[in-house]
Amino acid sequence: MNKYLDLSIKEINELLKNKKIKPIDLVNEAIERIENSDLNAFITLDKEGAIKKAKELEDKEVDNLLFGIPIALKDNIVTKGLLTTAASHILDNFIPIYDATVVEKINDANMIIIGKTNMDEFAMGSTSRTSYYGAPLNPWDKTRVTGGSSGGSAACVSARLVPFALGSDTGGSIRQPSSYCGIVGMKPTYGRVSRYGLIAFGSSLDQIGPMTRNVYENACLLNVISGRDDKDLTSSHAKVEDFTRKIGNSIKGMKIAVPNFFMSDIVDDEVKDKVNEIIELLKKEGASIDYIDIDYLENAVTLYQIIGMGEASSNLARFDGVKFGFSIKEPKNVDDLYGKTRGEGFGEEVKRRIMVGSYLLSGENAKIYYNKALQIRNGIRESFKKAFEKYDLIIGPNATTVAYSQDEGLNDPLRSFYDDALVFPANMAGLPGMNVPIGFNNDNLPIGLQIIGNVWDEATMYQLASFIEGKLELNLDPREVK
Amino acid sequence: MEYKKTIGIEIHCELKTNTKIYSDSINGYGTTANSNVNVVDLGYPGTLPTLNENVIRTALKAALILNCDINKIMHFDRKNYFYPDLPKGYQITQAETPIGVNGYVMIEVDGTPKKVRIHDIHIEEDTCKSIHYKHHSFLDFNRAGVPLIEIVTEADMNTPEEAMAYVEKLRELFLYADISDCKIEEGSMRCDVNISISKTDELGTRAEIKNIGSISNVGRAIVKEAERQEELLENGEEVCFATYRYDEKNDKTIMMRVKEAGNDYRYFPEPDIPFVEITDEMIKEVKDSIPMLAGERRKEYEKRGITTLNANKIIQNRIISNYLNLFLDTDINFVIASNLLLGDISAYLNKSEKSIFDTNLYKDKFIDVVNKLDKGSINSKVFKDILVDLMETDDSVDEIIANKGIKIISDPNELINVIKTVLDNNASSVSDYKGGNERVIKYLMGQIMKETKGSANPELVNKLLLEELNK
Numbered sequence: 001m002n003k004y005l006d007l008s009i010k011e012i013n014e015l016l017k018n019k020k021i022k023p024i025d026l027v028n029e030a031i032e033r034i035e036n037s038d039l040n041a042f043i044t045l046d047k048e049g050a051i052k053k054a055k056e057l058e059d060k061e062v063d064n065l066l067f068g069i070p071i072a073l074k075d076n077i078v079t080k081g082l083l084t085t086a087a088s089h090i091l092d093n094f095i096p097i098y099d100a101t102v103v104e105k106i107n108d109a110n111m112i113i114i115g116k117t118n119m120d121e122f123a124m125g126s127t128s129r130t131s132y133y134g135a136p137l138n139p140w141d142k143t144r145v146t147g148g149s150s151g152g153s154a155a156c157v158s159a160r161l162v163p164f165a166l167g168s169d170t171g172g173s174i175r176q177p178s179s180y181c182g183i184v185g186m187k188p189t190y191g192r193v194s195r196y197g198l199i200a201f202g203s204s205l206d207q208i209g210p211m212t213r214n215v216y217e218n219a220c221l222l223n224v225i226s227g228r229d230d231k232d233l234t235s236s237h238a239k240v241e242d243f244t245r246k247i248g249n250s251i252k253g254m255k256i257a258v259p260n261f262f263m264s265d266i267v268d269d270e271v272k273d274k275v276n277e278i279i280e281l282l283k284k285e286g287a288s289i290d291y292i293d294i295d296y297l298e299n300a301v302t303l304y305q306i307i308g309m310g311e312a313s314s315n316l317a318r319f320d321g322v323k324f325g326f327s328i329k330e331p332k333n334v335d336d337l338y339g340k341t342r343g344e345g346f347g348e349e350v351k352r353r354i355m356v357g358s359y360l361l362s363g364e365n366a367k368i369y370y371n372k373a374l375q376i377r378n379g380i381r382e383s384f385k386k387a388f389e390k391y392d393l394i395i396g397p398n399a400t401t402v403a404y405s406q407d408e409g410l411n412d413p414l415r416s417f418y419d420d421a422l423v424f425p426a427n428m429a430g431l432p433g434m435n436v437p438i439g440f441n442n443d444n445l446p447i448g449l450q451i452i453g454n455v456w457d458e459a460t461m462y463q464l465a466s467f468i469e470g471k472l473e474l475n476l477d478p479r480e481v482k
Numbered sequence: 483m484e485y486k487k488t489i490g491i492e493i494h495c496e497l498k499t500n501t502k503i504y505s506d507s508i509n510g511y512g513t514t515a516n517s518n519v520n521v522v523d524l525g526y527p528g529t530l531p532t533l534n535e536n537v538i539r540t541a542l543k544a545a546l547i548l549n550c551d552i553n554k555i556m557h558f559d560r561k562n563y564f565y566p567d568l569p570k571g572y573q574i575t576q577a578e579t580p581i582g583v584n585g586y587v588m589i590e591v592d593g594t595p596k597k598v599r600i601h602d603i604h605i606e607e608d609t610c611k612s613i614h615y616k617h618h619s620f621l622d623f624n625r626a627g628v629p630l631i632e633i634v635t636e637a638d639m640n641t642p643e644e645a646m647a648y649v650e651k652l653r654e655l656f657l658y659a660d661i662s663d664c665k666i667e668e669g670s671m672r673c674d675v676n677i678s679i680s681k682t683d684e685l686g687t688r689a690e691i692k693n694i695g696s697i698s699n700v701g702r703a704i705v706k707e708a709e710r711q712e713e714l715l716e717n718g719e720e721v722c723f724a725t726y727r728y729d730e731k732n733d734k735t736i737m738m739r740v741k742e743a744g745n746d747y748r749y750f751p752e753p754d755i756p757f758v759e760i761t762d763e764m765i766k767e768v769k770d771s772i773p774m775l776a777g778e779r780r781k782e783y784e785k786r787g788i789t790t791l792n793a794n795k796i797i798q799n800r801i802i803s804n805y806l807n808l809f810l811d812t813d814i815n816f817v818i819a820s821n822l823l824l825g826d827i828s829a830y831l832n833k834s835e836k837s838i839f840d841t842n843l844y845k846d847k848f849i850d851v852v853n854k855l856d857k858g859s860i861n862s863k864v865f866k867d868i869l870v871d872l873m874e875t876d877d878s879v880d881e882i883i884a885n886k887g888i889k890i891i892s893d894p895n896e897l898i899n900v901i902k903t904v905l906d907n908n909a910s911s912v913s914d915y916k917g918g919n920e921r922v923i924k925y926l927m928g929q930i931m932k933e934t935k936g937s938a939n940p941e942l943v944n945k946l947l948l949e950e951l952n953k
Contacts, residue, residue, distance in 0.1 A: 078528040091527070098521050100528060197528040204753035232530050233755055311753055314562050317571020318525045338564055361562070361748035370750055 005029050006160060006477075009065060009217050016062045023054040023068030023112060030070040030114050033161045040136045041146075041156040043075045044083045045115040053112045060110060065220055067110045071164040074153050075116035076123055077208065078197040079103055082113075086199045087121045087131040090345030091325045100197020101229045102166060102208055109224045114162055118152030121347045122316065123173055123201045125149050126416040127409075130349040135406060138181060139478040140445055144403040147177030153211045154181040158478055164221055165211040169433075170202045171304045172398070172423025174209045175450060178435035180403035182446030182476045184218045184465065185211045189455045190430035191236035192222075194229030200315040202308035203234075205427040213476065215436060215466040219243035222458060238456045246463035252286035254464065255391045261297045262396025262422055262450075270441045271397045278395075278438050278449055281471060282464075290391070295383040296376055300424035301417050303380070306360050306373040307428075313357025319345065352413060377428050384429045388454040393464055395451050397422055398435045402445035422450060432458045436465040437476055446476070485679040485715070487708050488686075489645050490637035491700075493652060494630050495662040496608065496670040497540045502627035503607050504531035504574060509629065511611070512668075515622040523626045525569030530754050537629040538581070541605045542760060542768045544631055544661050545582025547775070548600045553579045554760045558605075558752040566619065567610040569626055577749045580604035581760070587655070589647040598648050599636040606630050631661075637676065637685070642701035649673055649697050654776040657800055666696055673700055678721070679711045686711065687721040691735055694728050703728035707735045779803055786816035795824055802828065805838045814849055815856040822852065826869055834873075841873040850879045858941025861931075864888055892939040894946060897930075901943070901950050904929045915951050923947065 004012060004026055015021045027050045034045055050070065057068050073079065076086040080099040085091045099107070106113060120130040128151025129135040136151045138144040139159035146155045150167030154177035157165045167174040169187035178185025186209045193208045200206060210221035219242075226240045258279065263272055279289050321327035321341030328344060331337035346354070360369045387394060400419055409415040426433030432455070435448040449468065453461040502509050505522035522529045545552060556579040560572040585600035608628040613620040633652065639645045653664040653671060664671040678688035689711065691703045706728070711721050726735040774782075776797050783793040783806075796803050802823050809819060823838075831838055851872065854860045860868075864883070871882040883890070891897055904926060905912055911922040923944075930943050 078526075084527075086527070094527070096526070096528070098526070098529075196530050199527045200530075200754075231532065233532060234530075234753075310750060314560050314572050314748070314750070317562060317564065318527065318569065320564065320571060322566055323524060323569065324526070334566055358748060361750055363746050366748065366750060374751075 002029055005033065005070075005163060008214075009069060009163060009220065012069065013062065013065050013067070016068050023057045024051065026068060026070055027051055027054040027112055027114065030162050033159075034115065034156070037156075037159060037161055038137070039139060039142070039155045039159055039161075040134055041118055041152040041159070041161060042072070042115045043085055043087060043118050043131075043133050043152070046082055046113060049082060050112050050114045057110055057112070064109055066164075066224060068112060069164060070112045070114040070162045071106060071166070071221075072114055072117045072153060072156050072162045073103070073106075073165070074119050074123075074150050074167050076119060076168055076199040076201075077102060077116075077166060078199065079113065079116065082116065084116065084199070085132070086123070087119045087133055088346065088350065089132045089326055090319050090341070092132065094325045098197070101194035101231060102225045103197060105225050105227075111164070111224070117150070117156055117165060120149035120151070120173075121350050122199065122312070123149040123168055123170055124312070124349050124353055126172065126176055126420050128152065128177070129406070129410070130347055132347060137406075138403050140182065140403070141443070143406055144445065145180065145406055145408075147180035147399070147403060149173040149177075150185075150211065151177050154178055154183055154185065157181070157183045157211050157213060158476075160213070160477060160479065163213055163217065166208055166221075166225070167211045168198055168201075168206055168208050169423075169427065170205045170207075171308060171427050172420045174211060175398045175423050175433055175435040175448070176420060178211055179398040179437075179448030179450075180446065182437045182440075182448070182474075182478070183211055183213060184215050184434065184436055184469075185209065186218055186222060186434040186458065186461075187426060187432060188222060188226065188458055189236070189238075189432045189453075190427075191234055191238070192432070192456070192458070193225050194227070194232040194235045196229055196231040196235075200311075202311040202427075203315060204311060205304075205308060207427075215462055215469050216244060216247055218434075219247065219458075219462045236456075241459065243459050243462055246459045247466040249463050250286075251282065251464055251467050254282075254287040254393065255290075256282060256287050256464075257290050257292045257387055257391040257394045258396055259294045259297055259394060260291050261294070263291070266418070266421060267397055267400045268402075271399070271401065271447055274439045274447045275395075275397050275449060278468060281468070285467070292387060292391075294380075294387055294394075294425070296380045297383075297425050298421075299376055300380065300428050301421050303373050303377055303428050304420075304424040305356070305417060306369050307377065309353045309357035310361045310370050311357070313354045313361065316346075316350070316354055321345070349413070380425060381429045384425075384431060392460055393451055393453055395449060395464075398448045398450040399423075402441050402443070402447060426452050431455060432461060434458075434461055434465060436468055437474055438468060438472060439474065483681050485681055485708070485712050487640050487704065488637045488678050488680065488688075489639040489641075489704060490676045491635050491639070491645060491648060492674040492676070493633045493649065494672040495544075495633070495656060495664060497537055497629040497631060497662055498660065499534055499536045499540060499629055501534055501536075503534050503537045503605070503629035504627055506532070507627065511608075511622075511625040511628050513624060515613075515620075516624060519623040519626070523569065523623050525571070531574060531752075533755055533758070534629065537605060538758060538760070539764070539768055540629075540661055541581050541603065541631045542765065543659055543772060544633070544656065545585065545603050546765070546769055547655050547659055547661075547772060548582060548585035548587055548603060548633065550582025550585030550600060550603055552760055552765060553581055553583065555579070555757055556581055556760065557757045558755045559749045560752050562748040565609070567612045567621060567626075569610065569623070573607060573609065574752050574755070575606035576604035578751070587648065587651055589644060589651050591641070591643045591647050596638075596644060598638045598644075601634045601636050603631055603633045606632060642704040645675065645704055646697050646701045649700055653697070654797070658775045658779075659772055675700060675704060677704055677707050677711075679708055679715070686715070687723050689721060689724055689726050689735070690741070691726045691728055692738065695730065699728055699730055702730075702733060703735060706733060710735060774807065779807065782807075782810060783816065783820070788816055788820045792820050792824060796820060799828075801837055801839065808845055809849065812849060814852045818855050819848070819852050822855075822865070826866060827873075830869055830873060836873075842876055843873050847872060847879060854879060858939055858944075859892070860890060861936065861940050863936045864890070889937045890939055891934055891937050892942055894942065897934075897938060897943055897946055898950070900930055900933050900938070901947055904933060905950060912951065923951075
């Protein structure tokens with residue numbers, strides 16, 4: 001068996017350009033790896049579509065670095081003619097009639113979509129266990145969760161089934177599973193990537209982003225999917241410059257802040273220790289590190305619950321069994337159709353969030369909770385803004401722990417929120433946040449560093465992440481660590 | 483003591499934009515069902531709204547015409563509820579920052595002016611049209627996403643006449659400003675009336691009458707609903723806070739559903755549409771684009787001698803009015819011009835199903851023909867004869883008259899002979915005139931025109947006839 005997919009993208013690109021291999025070789029290898037994998041990382045494998053696309057590309061010139069490379073998409077990204085479930089029973093027969101904007105961009109770059117990855121139902125969760133299709137497994141230890149909600153995307157990149165995946169991040173759903181699975185994941189600045197065709201969860205928080213094996217390739221994929229889209233009014237006109245442009249630059253003199261909250265008691269010592277090692281490394285390299293307080297940071301969990309669930313309760317209203325997706329047979333009347341379709345179609349966590357969100361927006365509650373949350377959210381934005389007047393980047397852990405057991409915390413609906421306390425702030429402030437692996441705990445489970453950048457400054461984040469990656473030279477291939 | 487009525491009105495108007503409000507589908511409700519629909523209109527998973535700038539401009543125009551304060555930073559809100567005709571499970575509307583607030587409109591009933599205050603005017607999207615057939619319901623998504631503005635008054639009206647005058651005034655304003663075609667019967671303008679009655683200053687419980695199908699029915703519905711409420715109150719019963727419709731056939735209001743207290747639409751700011759800034763520049767541009775409105779036109783016409791009746795007739799036909807306005811800076815005789823436009827020209831246009839702007843009746847030709855009629859160098863019979871050519875050829879008025887072989891006798895000598903003959907043949911009329919009966923002049927004129935087969939210059943004949951009679 002060939003192992004082209006273990007090569008770097010640059011190496012694969014050379015082979016393609018020199019006609020040593022064809023895109024179909026990569027597709028066949030990916031399909032074989034996915035079919036032989038027991039990680040439950042995919043909901044849909046599009047063999048036929050991927051092979052067809054690979055054949056089409058044979059006649060085309062290799063016009064860019066990502067040409068012919070297989071990519072997996074989180075199953076809440078709409079793909080024309082290809083089942084898109086959002087890991088929900090209510091969409092388990094939903095074949096969209098249009099492509100998300102990122103899908104068009106992926107196709108324009110002549111990348112090959114290999115399938116749709118497993119996730120928490122409607123991206124609601126942080127272990128991917130709320131999936132209607134069962135949870136994906138962590139390649140480092142199959143008894144552990146992948147994290148979520150982009151668990152399938154994290155698992156398939158980590159296990160080297162494909163080099164690239166897209167995830168979405170409403171409250172850490174790219175960064176946290178990337179941390180648990182030992183890969184690089186970027187949640188770009190809100191507005192950097194079009195949300196058109198992303199099945200909405202929390203519209204003011206959602207952002208699609210790249211999940212990859214390393215920093216450079218992550219920046220390359222972000223290059224492909226970024227940019228203003230007139231179909232998404234919240235997408236930005238901000239100039240898209242090559243995100244790899246600062247990779248390799250010295251970090252000497254870089255001003256970095258560590259929020260005290262990020263290193264507080266809520267974080268496990270084994271995680272803190274690794275982060276402290278990195279802090280020492282950065283100091284040694286001539287970067288300055290300051291510990292700072294950022295106002296309202298500790299409120300991000302509550303804000304996420306109010307804003308995220310409020311928006312979700314409205315966004316999920318359209319799944320009513322009338323126009324698409326699952327619909328119960330022989331309803332007595334319209335109310336019966338709504339009630340039973342939604343009652344049977346949605347899973348427990350989704351229903352819980354719809355109910356909480358509806359309650360929060362109800363009558364006077366909207367003023368007490370939702371409007372108040374928007375105010376405090378502005379407060380977080382402002383305090384980050386102030387911090388970025390002084391600092392280039394903010395760092396800390398992504399997750400309070402390493403990946404935990406598949407059986408843990410199942411009966412504690414709040415657990416996942418508090419586990420994610422460190423990832424919510426970037427969503428609240430619309431800032432870019434990423435994960436870069438920085439080591440392992442004693443059980444050989446990955447630990448990740450979160451880097452938060454100023455708006456539109458992903459390039460500087462990649463600069464730092466790439467420096468750390470280069471210094472550590474970690475072996476991040478779970479197949480080789482048994 | 484009489485019960486006093488308190489009336490407030492909510493009006494929805496469809497805006498005349500090319501595309502829908504939140505997608506680029508054609509705004510073409512009324513064409514084949516579900517032909518102007520895309521994934522955004524269907525509320526497909528993953529789709530997002532865009533925002534049609536023309537909707538903002540048109541709504542802004544309406545807000546300015548209604549003397550509203552403009553919310554210069556405005557946003558949209560989601561109104562959440564489940565209904566089959568609502569594709570997304572929420573309507574994108576404006577709750578917190580309507581484009582216009584605190585406006586007013588002046589109405590007039592029996593010569594008494596009254597100010598009706600506008601609470602707000604906001605922008606929103608229309609829902610699907612539900613069509614019920616036997617045991618099935620069908621949805622037409624062509625209407626989903628059609629831009630609407632809703633105009634909400636304060637409860638400032640007290641009589642059916644005032645309510646009707648308000649609706650009529652709004653319709654006239656919006657028609658003339660090209661905001662909506664305001665066809666109540668076809669649903670592009672929809673009226674909901676809130677009415678309560680009371681003998682004291684404390685307002686009674688109100689009832690809402692939804693979707694009244696014509697302006698006259700607005701009046702009828704108010705009369706009937708007030709009667710119904712009065713009967714209840716007189717019998718010691720209570721008015722129920724509910725929604726009604728007006729049944730035209732039976733001339734009464736019928737309850738549709740009881741309003742539940744605190745209807746909970748879970749409003750919150752629409753996160754998919756960024757805040758919209760209405761700049762002073764945009765306000766100025768829109769203000770400058772507002773054409774002369776009906777009230778001002780009426781004044782201009784009456785100032786030029788057109789009767790109120792005819793002025794109103796012209797205003798009812800906006801295209802004719804626009805045409806007539808081309809001549810506001812000329813000194814043609816507006817009475818003649820308006821008579822032509824309302825009479826023979828309208829008849830021609832109706833028959834040929836043309837707009838006057840699609841005919842060959844160019845500005846210069848119209849001025850020429852009106853002046854000729856004014857001076858008496860042609861008469862209305864000649865006008866009728868040359869009308870089709872005026873409308874359909876590029877020939878000048880003189881050329882048409884010449885081509886048609888129409889002779890206009892303006893030679894006094896020739897006319898004097900005819901006049902003398904007629905007077906000789908009508909000696910008794912002449913003596914009647916001498917005896918002080920001036921009415922015979924009309925008769926004699928008629929005889930002379932008959933004798934000349936209508937080709938005599940009437941002004942000249944009149945002058946010569948009087949000279950002859952007074953000799």
